[in-house]
Amino acid sequence: MTFRLLSPLGITFLTLATLAMIYLLAPIAVVVVSPLGDTGYLAFPPQGFTLRWYAAAFDDGRYLTAFFLSLRLAALTAIISSVLGICAAYAITRYKFPGARALESLFLSPLILPTLVMAVALTAYFSRSGMPTGTWRLVAAHSIVCIPYVIRIVLPLLQRFDRSLEEAALSLGATPIGSFFLVLVPVIRPALVSGAAMAFITSFDEVVLALFLSVPGQTTLPVMIYSSVQLGFEPLVAAVAGLLVCLTGIIMVLFHFFGLRTRG
Amino acid sequence: MTTAAPVLNENPSRGRSTSLVVVLLLAPCVLLYAIFFVWPQIALLMLGFRAPDGSFTLDLYTKFLTDGYYLRLLWRTMVMGVATTAITILFGVPLAYLLARMRSRWALFLLVMTTFPLLVSAVVRSFGWMVLLYRNGFVSDLMQWLYLTDAPTQLMYTLPGTIIALAQVLLPIMVLSLYAVFRSISPDLELAAMSLGASPAVALWLVTMKLAKGGLFSGSLLVFSMAISSFATPSLVGGPRAAVMATSIHDLTMTVLDWNFAAVQATILLVTVLILAVIYGRLLNGSAAAR
Numbered sequence: 001m002t003f004r005l006l007s008p009l010g011i012t013f014l015t016l017a018t019l020a021m022i023y024l025l026a027p028i029a030v031v032v033v034s035p036l037g038d039t040g041y042l043a044f045p046p047q048g049f050t051l052r053w054y055a056a057a058f059d060d061g062r063y064l065t066a067f068f069l070s071l072r073l074a075a076l077t078a079i080i081s082s083v084l085g086i087c088a089a090y091a092i093t094r095y096k097f098p099g100a101r102a103l104e105s106l107f108l109s110p111l112i113l114p115t116l117v118m119a120v121a122l123t124a125y126f127s128r129s130g131m132p133t134g135t136w137r138l139v140a141a142h143s144i145v146c147i148p149y150v151i152r153i154v155l156p157l158l159q160r161f162d163r164s165l166e167e168a169a170l171s172l173g174a175t176p177i178g179s180f181f182l183v184l185v186p187v188i189r190p191a192l193v194s195g196a197a198m199a200f201i202t203s204f205d206e207v208v209l210a211l212f213l214s215v216p217g218q219t220t221l222p223v224m225i226y227s228s229v230q231l232g233f234e235p236l237v238a239a240v241a242g243l244l245v246c247l248t249g250i251i252m253v254l255f256h257f258f259g260l261r262t263r264g
Numbered sequence: 265m266t267t268a269a270p271v272l273n274e275n276p277s278r279g280r281s282t283s284l285v286v287v288l289l290l291a292p293c294v295l296l297y298a299i300f301f302v303w304p305q306i307a308l309l310m311l312g313f314r315a316p317d318g319s320f321t322l323d324l325y326t327k328f329l330t331d332g333y334y335l336r337l338l339w340r341t342m343v344m345g346v347a348t349t350a351i352t353i354l355f356g357v358p359l360a361y362l363l364a365r366m367r368s369r370w371a372l373f374l375l376v377m378t379t380f381p382l383l384v385s386a387v388v389r390s391f392g393w394m395v396l397l398y399r400n401g402f403v404s405d406l407m408q409w410l411y412l413t414d415a416p417t418q419l420m421y422t423l424p425g426t427i428i429a430l431a432q433v434l435l436p437i438m439v440l441s442l443y444a445v446f447r448s449i450s451p452d453l454e455l456a457a458m459s460l461g462a463s464p465a466v467a468l469w470l471v472t473m474k475l476a477k478g479g480l481f482s483g484s485l486l487v488f489s490m491a492i493s494s495f496a497t498p499s500l501v502g503g504p505r506a507a508v509m510a511t512s513i514h515d516l517t518m519t520v521l522d523w524n525f526a527a528v529q530a531t532i533l534l535v536t537v538l539i540l541a542v543i544y545g546r547l548l549n550g551s552a553a554a555r
Contacts, residue, residue, distance in 0.1 A: 016355060
C-alpha cells in the first residue's frame, strides 16, 4: 500500500471496500439466518429462534426429489463435458489439421452467448424437431455451456505439456492409450478436477435453461426455489435455500483444503 | 499394440490411423454442438424474419424498433446495464485495489469470500434481496432510521431494486477482473510518482488508474453484457412492473408462445452482446500487443 489506511484516501477506500464486502455477503446471510426466526412468516432480522424450518426442509419430499434430480443432472453434465472437452482439447493441441483454430473458437463460443438466448433457441427447436422429451435435453444444453470451461482450463496445460514424456512412455512399451492415462492424465489432473467442479457447480446452479427446458414433474432445485419464491416468502423455501448456501460453503472449504494438499 | 508410431507422427502428412483418431476424438463434441447449438441458433435467427405465411419479412423488427412500449423496454434494459456497471465500478475498484495490495494472510480469505457469492445460485441471492427489499423490509427500515425517507419504501418490483440486486450478483466478476490488473501494476510506480511530488491520491489516479484503464473497461463490458442478458434477478426482484428485455423474452417464449417475436428480441440482445464481445476481444489483444 502506497498510502496510509488512516489518510483521507485510505479511509475512503477502506469504507467503500467494507461496504462492498457487506453488500456482497448480506443477501446470502439473510437467506441463511432468516429461516431461524420463530415467526410464521419470513422476517429479517429474525425474531426468536427455531430450527423447525431447517428440519422441515430435510423432510419435504418435493425439495428432496428436486435436489437429487439437480445432483444427477450436475454429475452427468460434469462427466460428459469433462470427457468431451478433454477429447476435443487433446485433438486440437496434439494433431495438426486444417480448421483447428476455427474449431477451437466454435467450442469456446458458448462462453459469450447468453444462456437466455440459447434457452429460447432450444425451446423453439425442440418443440419442432419432435425429439423425445426428457431431462437429457437439459443435460445436452448444460454440457454445451460447460464444455468451454473445461476446454479453457485444460487447453493451456496441454499446450505446455512436454511431449517427450509421452514419447518416453511409448518407447518403454506403453500403448498410446496407456501413455495417455499414465503420463498425460496425472499432469492435467488438477485442471481436470477444477474443470469438472466448475461444470458441476454451473449445472447445479443454472436456472434459465432449466426453467425453459424442464419437463413437468421433473424440476431442478433452482427452478423449484424460483417458482416457490414467486408465490410468496415461505420460511421453508428460505431454509432450503439456506441449506444450499451452507452446502456450497462446505464444498468450497473442502475443495480448498483438498486442492492445497494435492498441490503441496 | 506396440505400433504406436503413427499416433505420434510429427510431420503433417498424417497417416490414416492418425486422422481416424482425430475424427474419433472430435466427433462427439462436433455432433453435440451441431445438433444442440449451431443449428438451433441459426433456426432462431431465421425465426425472427419469418412472416406467418413463411415468407421473408422485417415487420417484427420494425414493430420492436417503432413501438413505444418496446423502446421503453430497450431503454430500461440499457439503464439497468449502465447503472449496474457503475455500481460495480464504485465498489469494485476500492475492494479489488485493497485485496491486490494487502500483505496479510487475510487477503486470501477475503478474496475467497468475494468469490463465494459466485458459487451461490443467482436465484438464492435474488431471494435474499427480495427479503431485504420488501416493503417494511430491512432496507426500508434502514433508510427510515437514517432519515433518508419518512415512509416505508418499496424497492421490490422497481428498477432501482433490480439494479441494487443485480450489481451484487455481478460485483465479484468486476472485482476478479480488476484484481488481476492491479496485481500486475507494481506499487513502485506509485512510489516513484510520489517521490516526484505527487500526493498519494494523484499518484493513484495518474499512474495506477491510468494503467488499469484497459482492465476497468473490459470488466465493464463483461458486467454490462451479463447484466442486460441476465434473467433470474430481474424476473424475481423486478417482476412484471420493471420488465426488461430478458423478462419480456421469457414471457413471449413461455406464456404468450410468440416465438417469432421472442426470436427478434433475443437476436437484438445477442447482437448487442456479440458487438461488446468483439470490442472486448480487440481490447485484450491490444493490451497483449502493447506489453
